[in-house]
Amino acid sequence: MQCLTEDFISFFKELAANNHKEWFHENKKRYESSVKKPFTVFVGKMIEEIQKVDANLMIEPKDCILRINRDIRFSKDKTPYNLHYTAFISRGGKKDKSIPGFFVRFSPEMVGIMGGCFGPDKEQLLKIRTKIKEDPKTFRKLIEEQQFIEHFGELKGEAMKRIPKEWQQAIEKEPYIANKQFYFVTEKPSDLILSEQLIEELIGYWKIMQPLNDYLTKAIQ
Template sequence: MKYFTKSFSAFFEDLANNNQKEWFHANKKRYEADVKKPFENFLSDLITAIQIEDPTLAVSPKDCVLRINRDLRFSTDKTPYNLHYSAVVSRAGRKDKSVPGLFLRFSPEEVGIMGGAYVLDKGQLHGLRMNLSKNPDSLQALIQEKNFKTKFGTILGEESKRMPTEFQGASEHNPMLLKKQFYFMSKREPDLITSDHLLTELMTYWHAARPLNEYLTSIIHN
């Protein structure tokens, strides 16, 4: 099924040249017809497809979609709108980004597909490191799984420059302990957005991400 037309990318291409509130408000009907509504329709079907295999996913599209408005509080770039449309499809939706799930970002340049744990507080990170120090092979087995490697490659994330004393020795033999984030990602060409196979393709990424996402969830949100 095709959810989007070329008008989706065209809206963001025009927004890039007119990133101001006056232009956006003048084109709000276009935004709602070409971006917001088809994206929510797509998310609804994606969530339904996932729920068949994971009934614990009790969210709606509105729980998952991120605002098109940029957070300007700490940015020197004061343009008000993002040039992409994004969603967090997880058990917590956008409310708690520490819950692993599937993060989607659609733009005229690419389709970004991400998973894992991007935002961890101090306690969550400590618990994950404790588990990794005791069971280093568990994570490695998931990373080396063929489907995961084909779709995502490996785990990414910022690393700590100074480790807690209890992990300093272990981190020399297990570099994953250095990480402060445990996420993974893949990028696809933007023509996937208008493809008839968009939903089917993204479900293959969900399947590839599921074992690692569930592993991280079991530790972070035990």
């Protein structure tokens, strides 16, 4: 099923050269018809497919899709709009990025796909580290699974610079315990956006990341 048209990509290419409110308001109807509405349909279809496996995913597209408007309050770049469209499909949606889920970003340059736990708070981080410490073999098996490596490479995240004494021995056995985030990401060519196999291919990525997402979800609960 093809959810998006070539004008989705064209809109963002033109926005890159005209990133100001006047152009956007002149093209507001086009934005609604070529970007917002079809992307909402796409996210809805993704949710439906995931719910076939995960009945606990009780969420709607509006809870997942991030705004096109940029937060420019603390940025030197004052252009008002993002040059991509993004959704975070998880049990917490866009409001809680600490909950592992499926993050997807469409732009004229690429399709970004990310999973894992990107923003755990201190309590959640302690729970993840403790779970790994108690059974590092299970964690290592997940991140070294062949399909996971082929599709996502290695786990990412900023690591602690100073290791507390109580964690030093555990981190020697499993260095990822030092991480502050536990996420993974890959990129696909932007022509995937227009593919009739878009949803099928992305669900394939979701299935590959889900064992590690489940592991992290259980850890923070």
